[in-house]
């Protein structure tokens with residue numbers, strides 16, 4: 001991932017899609033989107049914490065910070081969230097909704 | 099975590115199944131020659147509406163996201179809509195499979211009005227001759243009428259579900275065109291020698307040359323065609339097909355049958371793979387979490403005769419049900435092993451004078467209507 005793309009992702013305000021449900025599992029979590037029927041595996045236990053905390057922080061970077069995720073792991077998280085955005089499990093938060 | 103370690107995690111089991119099939123009834127208006135559940139007659143011990151709802155409550159508590167409803171023909175149950183609506187109200191999506199007989203214009207409108215509901219109409223040939231040879235006279239028209247009714251009711255993208263056979267492999271492109279013409283999604287799955295399929299598999303299963311054809315076709319269509327991840331034994335031919343590459347029986351998959359028996363997967367209705375019953379103390383959850391059978395299926399399995407094969411990581415030795423009902427050892431090659439090892443093993447087996455292939459449990463075939471292959 002390019003630095004530009006990484007920074008762009010880290011700066012976004014995100015939230016879990018209201019139609020997505022998270023089920024904790026020993027390896028992390030399963031996420032299911034009731035709307036588009038996509039099933040996604042979150043393969044880190046702390047991904048779950050981050051996904052759930054997204055809407056409480058201004059940006060993805062702030063969420064990672066708040067969840068105590070080591071900066072060296074941010075690129076891998078950004079990548080994971082990029083794919084969650086693509087499957088609409090996570091979506092862009094629009095300010096007027098909050 | 100890599101894809102490989104995810105598969106290893108999944109093999110050791112999940113807190114609840116991902117892919118749970120629930121056969122609501124053994125009753126069916128058809129008598130398909132390959133029917134995995136040997137359906138026909140209703141079983142007098144079928145779960146009642148109240149019992150079924152208790153199972154749904156349990157699945158909700160386990161956070162099962164959706165269930166696959168099958169049978170028998172699920173729509174013959176009088177409480178079919180009641181159970182589907184109850185399930186969706188509990189936050190459990192429903193995908194159900196049907197031969198289409200009961201989807202008239204009015205039912206199609208009712209179905210179209212429901213949320214979180216997916217429908218699979220089964221069709222095993224693009225023309226009546228091919229389809230009806232497997233599914234019985236009139237079944238092609240029945241399925242097409244259901245599709246027309248769903249389209250007219252604006253149901254949206256339903257699925258057309260095809261079991262791939264020797265006879266319909268040449269029709270794969272036509273199936274795709276048919277699905278496209280309805281704006282439907284095509285789903286093709288692997289034939290297993292289960293239920294009445296034990297007796298028809300020899301005649302119906304694709305040849306070794308056709309296995310390659312199926313693989314190429316699936317590779318070319320990628321995620322545009324659904325497969326239920328059922329063709330992973332073909333991964334030994336090259337790059338892996340999309341989806342999970344493993345046997346999920348008792349690990350991420352299971353079956354609840356109409357009388358509440360819990361089996362490791364829909365294709366192994368046999369005492370050896372029966373883990374318990376939802377009517378037992380502790381219900382489904384205890385069976386899923388604690389049964390001896392499921393616990394042992396989640397332990398590392400031996401590669402047996404496949405250990406020396408370079409493709410083992412790709413194909414994982416194939417489908418447990420396919421091996422079991424063809425009489426092959428579970429730790430050896432799949433009967434449709436693309437390396438040809440399965441065929442050799444089957445031939446050796448046929449040479450044994452007393453052949454004791456396991457028979458499926460729970461045969462509900464209507465005695466006067468036992469189907470014959472034509």
Ligand SMILES: C[S@@+](CC[C@H](N)C(=O)[O-])C[C@H]1O[C@@H](n2cnc3c(N)ncnc32)[C@H](O)[C@@H]1O
Nearest residue numbers: 132133134168169170195196197220289290295
């Ligand atoms: C057992 S049926 C139950 C639901 C409904 N009666 C129907 O036919 O769709 C579910 C699906 O399994 C398929 N099927 C039946 N026998 C099979 C077998 N031996 N191997 C693989 N799939 C099979 C059917 O064609 C159908 O698409």
Ligand code: SF4
Nearest residue numbers: 126128130133170197
């Ligand atoms: S596969 Fe055929 S016989 Fe079996 S349940 Fe479905 S329609 Fe009935």
Ligand code: SF4
Nearest residue numbers: 345346347363417419
């Ligand atoms: S036994 Fe076969 S059909 Fe059943 S889960 Fe395993 S591979 Fe799939």
